[in-house]
Amino acid sequence: MAPGISNEKKKEDEQSSKGNAIHLCNPHLEKMKEDILYHFALGTGTHDFPALFGDVKFVCVGGSPSRMKAFIAYIAEELGLGSQDGDYPNICAGTDRYAMYKVGPVLSVSHGMGIPSISIMLHELIKLLYHAKCSNITLIRIGTSGGIGLEPGSVVITRQSVDATFKPQFEQVVLGKTIIRSTNLDEELAKELMQCSKEINEFNTVIGNTMCTLDFYEGQGRLDGAICLYNEEEKLQYLKAAYDSGVRNIEMESSVFAAMCNLSGVRAAVVCVTLLNRLEGDQISSSHDILVEYQQRPQKLVGYFIKKSLGKV
Template sequence: MEEFARLLAKDISQSKENNVENLARGGNSPYAMYKVEDVLILSHSLGAPSISILLNELIKLMHHAHCNSMTFIRIGQSGGVGVRPGTVIVSEQVFDAQLRNSHEVVVMGKPQLWPTKLNGQLAKDLIDMNMPANDGFEAIAGHTMSTNDFYEGQFRLDGAFADYNEVDKQVFLSQLVEKGIRNIEMESTAFAAITHKANIRSAIVCVTNLNRLNGDTITATKEQLDVWDRRPQKLVSRFIQQNLNIPSSTTKVNFSPNSKTTQ
């Protein structure tokens, strides 16, 4: 996120990129936070619990800062399904590991299913930012599968356990392809569900670092991965440059008045 903050500072800010500073440094924050003009850039760790904590904290922050016009965009890496490694996927829909368009939240022992809805127009606008001939990569729309773990949940064969075989895995991957799922990761259901519940328009932009139809292990070099990792950054930075001074929807953030800001 520091790298993205520096890129954004170079692209949109009057200040120099070397002025970027981690605003969460020195505390007990589990994430880093940077601010470039009117853009907040935050990191999160792996999985739905991590991004859920971040989003709860961030939504409270936005509420108390009286911000009612916001756009949340998640960028990151993912495993591709039937696409060339290095392809950027802009999520249209998000499915959980049971192929439901929902994120399961257990509240006081009772499961709740929160719908995973993203902003379709925002996704289209982000794809329109892609210039394949000049960028050297393609950004496409696709569905995303989000799981609770990296190995069994993503039906890998290179973990400590696997009660299935290559044939089982390929049959299930074929089902995902038919359903329009083009990448797999671990945060999108929580991100889509929480931003939708908060009435915040949102999008997910992830690069693929392998094609799961061809194997479970990343074979790209570190240099290749570094190049691919910058692709969502480039796309989103271009979108921000064109839309920074254009207000998004002015709908009010859905926030419980009984919530207390974490100290």
């Protein structure tokens, strides 16, 4: 390991206690009279967190506010908890940063695009669950991705998130020092989700590594960005090396998601549909209707998992 880089693996192993209460890795919060979750427009001094969120057992997060609203409407119908008017209020209506919806034991939250955006959301989400005294939480990111060696529409359940050099780690600079954090995800949860996909039997699903990049264009080896200083042969060599290392899809949030869930003792998974095979091109050219159907596949899988977990299948 390079000089100046510290590894939090030992600390993470000591702190993480998956399965029960949320572990809050910040002793300073206990000294605060009030905790304001600024980007959610919520606070412990203005909201009764246990009353609002204490019954939450499943949290699903995804990039788009509209997609997460569609998911809560879908899961509400699946659980027989649909509203009469078909509307579900945005709990975070006081801000335009994120959107949050709740039905029964399910919370649905948008996280925007990229590591910085989901990181901010997760800090406040983890604190929300802690303040609400939630336990036995399952947290699942559902989203879209670029596939490698898979047909468009395939669903990837992430085994572990890797960086752009295919290492299963997330680098976080804290007080000028680079901290290395583990990006493994819950193996048993991945197996449970895979079994659910087999029971649904509607689309191809695989368990594989997910490469998390810092941007959509150069970081993912695309040829169609405003800047590109490599050729197609170099791009394909890189993507094939990623495939050979076990990578099956590429997105921009899974590494910090896995790292933060590990440190907080949260059982977590990432379930993303592939919109294209990056070995065959860079631009998404499928029709709107096909893309909408693809985007529904992760929510169908996760919705079935939630129903099965609640004994409703």
